Amino acid sequence: MDFDFSVITGHWHFLGSGVLVTLALAGLSGITSLAAGFIAALARLYGPRWLRPVIVLYIDSMRAVPVLVVLVWTFFALPIVAGVTLPPFWAALLGLTVHLAAYAAEIVRAGIESVRPGQTRAALALGMSRVQVVRRIVLPQAVVRMLPAFGSLLSVTIKDTAIASVIAVPELMRQSETVAGQSFQPIEVYTFAMLVYFLLLFPVTRGVDLVYRRVAHLGRS
Amino acid sequence: MALDWSVVWQHRDVLAAATATTFLLTIATMAIAVPCGILVAALRLYAAAPVRAAATAYVELFRNLPLILVVYWAFYVVPILTGFGLPPLATGLAALALNVTAYNAETFRAGINSIRRGQSEAAMALGMSRVQALRRVVLPQALRRILPVVASTWVSLFKDTSLVSVIAVSELAYASMQIRAQTYRVLEMLTAMAVIYWLLGYPQAKLVDWIQRRYAVTE
Numbered sequence: 195m196d197f198d199f200s201v202i203t204g205h206w207h208f209l210g211s212g213v214l215v216t217l218a219l220a221g222l223s224g225i226t227s228l229a230a231g232f233i234a235a236l237a238r239l240y241g242p243r244w245l246r247p248v249i250v251l252y253i254d255s256m257r258a259v260p261v262l263v264v265l266v267w268t269f270f271a272l273p274i275v276a277g278v279t280l281p282p283f284w285a286a287l288l289g290l291t292v293h294l295a296a297y298a299a300e301i302v303r304a305g306i307e308s309v310r311p312g313q314t315r316a317a318l319a320l321g322m323s324r325v326q327v328v329r330r331i332v333l334p335q336a337v338v339r340m341l342p343a344f345g346s347l348l349s350v351t352i353k354d355t356a357i358a359s360v361i362a363v364p365e366l367m368r369q370s371e372t373v374a375g376q377s378f379q380p381i382e383v384y385t386f387a388m389l390v391y392f393l394l395l396f397p398v399t400r401g402v403d404l405v406y407r408r409v410a411h412l413g414r415s
Numbered sequence: 416m417a418l419d420w421s422v423v424w425q426h427r428d429v430l431a432a433a434t435a436t437t438f439l440l441t442i443a444t445m446a447i448a449v450p451c452g453i454l455v456a457a458l459r460l461y462a463a464a465p466v467r468a469a470a471t472a473y474v475e476l477f478r479n480l481p482l483i484l485v486v487y488w489a490f491y492v493v494p495i496l497t498g499f500g501l502p503p504l505a506t507g508l509a510a511l512a513l514n515v516t517a518y519n520a521e522t523f524r525a526g527i528n529s530i531r532r533g534q535s536e537a538a539m540a541l542g543m544s545r546v547q548a549l550r551r552v553v554l555p556q557a558l559r560r561i562l563p564v565v566a567s568t569w570v571s572l573f574k575d576t577s578l579v580s581v582i583a584v585s586e587l588a589y590a591s592m593q594i595r596a597q598t599y600r601v602l603e604m605l606t607a608m609a610v611i612y613w614l615l616g617y618p619q620a621k622l623v624d625w626i627q628r629r630y631a632v633t634e
Binding site: 254255257258259260261262263264266267270271274275349352353354355356357359360367370371374380381384385387388391392395396399 | 475476478479480481482483484487488491492495496570574575577578580581588592595601602605606608609612613615616617619620621
């Protein structure tokens with residue numbers, strides 16, 4: 195069997211643009227889902243009582259439904275309901291954010307709950323306001339403890355961007371499908387895509403471990 | 416906007432069969448991935464150096480690849496490499512099993528490592544062989560500890576079976592999208608798909624929470 199990897203070099207521009215879209219989508223949805231997750235977790239823990247069951251239902255629902263379903267629904271069904279058609283990239287960003295924010299919220303909650311309640315009580319007894327307690331005492335420790343989980347969430351985010359190929363976002367997976375289909379050389383193209391994804395993901399998981407080891411002492415109490 | 420929800424009920428047979436396929440895929444994948452995961456974990460912990468390296472490489476590779484790419488790869492590349500084609504269902508099952516085995520292997524390895532070394536040393540001092548010590552002393556305790564992790568892998572797997580829809584395995588996602596394409600009832604079918612996944616997945620997610628509370632490690 196002959197392998198001809200010239201198909202990769204011949205389409206490097208096309209595939210390279212896919213890598214950039216993958217990185218952009220992963221980076222943006224990483225940031226938005228982190229922000230939304232923080233808000234959801236803080237609202238669940240410190241917000242009004244009626245809001246809690248709503249947020250719990252949202253989080254558990256996202257844990258129950260595949261990300262493919264969320265993406266396909268956002269792209270094909272949302273326009274019918276809302277009357278606005280989002281371009282694939284923005285539909286993917288919205289779908290991934292809605293899905294991943296639930297996981298981020300669980301990580302934030304676990305991090306905050308891991309800080310012993312005695313600390314909060316002590317800070318309140320010293321005269322701090324509730325907001326001050328969260329900002330100065332709880333979050334600085336909790337955020338460090340959340341780091342490893344955020345690292346795996348980031349790697350999940352990069353992997354989930356590949357599913358956006360189903361709604362025609364021109365990221366690496368989609369571009370690879372196109373090249374594989376046109377060139378009739380799926381082995382070369384998909385193996386190349388595997389290599390690229392591995393090279394993107396492996397340093398993320400390892401890098402977060404390294405960073406965490408250096409800052410772990412900040413989260414101890 | 417005129418919605419016609421009867422389309423969902425009209426296709427109930429197809430949807431029921433597709434739901435059964437989704438569960439079949441989940442169960443079959445786990446049935447393969449648990450023993451294979453234990454095997455790979457054991458190879459990583461106890462085998463000779465080259466085998467250990469190969470097992471590590473396998474685990475790290477598949478944990479760092481998007482599943483959808485593995486599914487495509489299995490669909491297009493395996494028939495060319497091996498010279499014979501598998502039906503889509505078997506291909507999808509193979510891709511899922513390769514992926515979940517890697518995750519399970521890491522889970523089992525962590526579980527086995529969490530049992531103090533002294534216990535297997537004590538077992539061997541009592542005259543047990545390494546295999547006996549592993550099977551009778553280490554694994555029974557390790558399995559209890561990793562049950563919550565395997566349970567949450569199960570829920571992830573249940574959701575990930577939707578990804579084999581891209582190679583036309585007629586599970587729930589594929590079947591719903593096919594009906595959508597035939598009837599043009601986009602909103603109805605996609606919402607029905609989401610609701611069915613939710614109805615099936617929600618109790619499983621809650622069960623996982625319960626298992627995690629029930630089997631939490633307290634030391």
